[in-house]
Amino acid sequence: DVQLVDSGGGLVKPGGSLRLSCAASGFPFSSHTMHWVRQAPGKGLEWVSSINSYGNFIYYADSVKGRFTISRDNGQNSLSLQMHSLRGDDTAVYYCVRDSKWNAFDAWGQGTVVTVS
Amino acid sequence: EIVLTQSPGTLSLSPGERITLSCRASQSFTTNYLAWYQQKPDQPPRLLIYAASRRATGIPDRFSGSGSGTDFTLTISRLEPEDFAMYYCQQFGSSPMYSFGQGTKLEIK
Numbered sequence: 774d775v776q777l778v779d780s781g782g783g784l785v786k787p788g789g790s791l792r793l794s795c796a797a798s799g800f801p802f803s804s805h806t807m808h809w810v811r812q813a814p815g816k817g818l819e820w821v822s823s824i825n826s827y828g829n830f831i832y833y834a835d836s837v838k839g840r841f842t843i844s845r846d847n848g849q850n851s852l853s854l855q856m857h858s859l860r861g862d863d864t865a866v867y868y869c870v871r872d873s874k875w876n877a878f879d880a881w882g883q884g885t886v887v888t889v890s
Numbered sequence: 891e892i893v894l895t896q897s898p899g900t901l902s903l904s905p906g907e908r909i910t911l912s913c914r915a916s917q918s919f920t921t922n923y924l925a926w927y928q929q930k931p932d933q934p935p936r937l938l939i940y941a942a943s944r945r946a947t948g949i950p951d952r953f954s955g956s957g958s959g960t961d962f963t964l965t966i967s968r969l970e971p972e973d974f975a976m977y978y979c980q981q982f983g984s985s986p987m988y989s990f991g992q993g994t995k996l997e998i999k
Contacts, residue, residue: 808988818927818935818978820988832987868934875941876982877925881934 775799775880777869782885789859789889795852795869795882803847806872809854811865812884821867822854837863859889892917894979896991902999905971911964911994913979918959923982926955926964929993930975938977939964974998 781793793809809821822843823832831843842855852869866884873879893916903909913924922942927935937946939955942962952967966973979991 817993818929818980818990820980820986820990823987834986873937873940873946875925875944876921876923876988877937877940877946877980878927878935879937879940879946881936884934 775871777871777880777882779867779869779882779885782867782887784888784890785859787860787889790855790857791859791887793854793856793867793869793885793887797850797852797869797871800871800880802850805874807845807852808870808872808878809843809852810868810870810878810881811863811887812868813862813865816865819865823872824852856887859887861889863887864889891986892919892981892983892989894981894989894991896977896979896994898994899992900995900997902997903969904999905969907969909966909969909996911977911996913957913962913964913991915960915962915981919981919983920959921983922958924955924957924962925980925982926953927978927980928973928975929978935978969996971998 776798778796785791806825808823811819824843828845840858844853868884869882870878871880895914897912924942926939929935943955954965977994
């Protein structure tokens with residue numbers, strides 16, 4: 774079964790840093806583009822960042838550009854999101870997400886909660 | 891920037907009814923990379939439809955998607971109790987690279 778296990782969330786003060794991780798299993802991780810998507814409390818979904826299978830094409834939402842860094846380790850089947858200069862509006866559940874190869878998100882982690890306060 | 895607008899915001903219906911949800915894009919996109927998701931409270935979203943009309947693995951055939959250009963729809967032919975949830979559309983292809991609609995809440999009447 775496809776599994777994505779998100780971790781690393783927590784409470785951090787404004788201006789602080791946090792590193793999220795995602796452990797993938799049950800599929801050929803190195804073949805898929807991966808994403809981070811977040812959801813603020815009571816709000817809708819917001820795409821955060823994407824990285825292609827080789828790790829050489831990376832994209833960010835304007836809201837996090839320059840503050841967040843996405844990376845992957847295909848040998849370890851893991852995805853990471855390094856977050857710096859965190860702000861209150863970064864408070865959200867962060868999901869590790871697999872791309873279906875049709876630019877849709879077909880597998881989601883359970884989410885990890887980031888609270889900036 | 892493409893903005894996706896979903897309507898209605900909330901819909902109250904009864905099991906067994908047929909429903910069509912709308913997702914309208916502020917600009918036409920030609921790739922048809924439009925997806926639909928279902929989200930229940932305290933759960934991650936679940937992919938229902940991708941490429942506008944293709945059902946994801948394991949999705950019942952009462953769910954169908956259609957549309958092109960700027961207007962897309964998700965139809966549930968006969969509502970089951972487990973279908974009451976939030977629904978989001980999502981596009982790929984234009985700044986921002988991926989974006990979601992604001993969601994439609996489907997609640998039991």
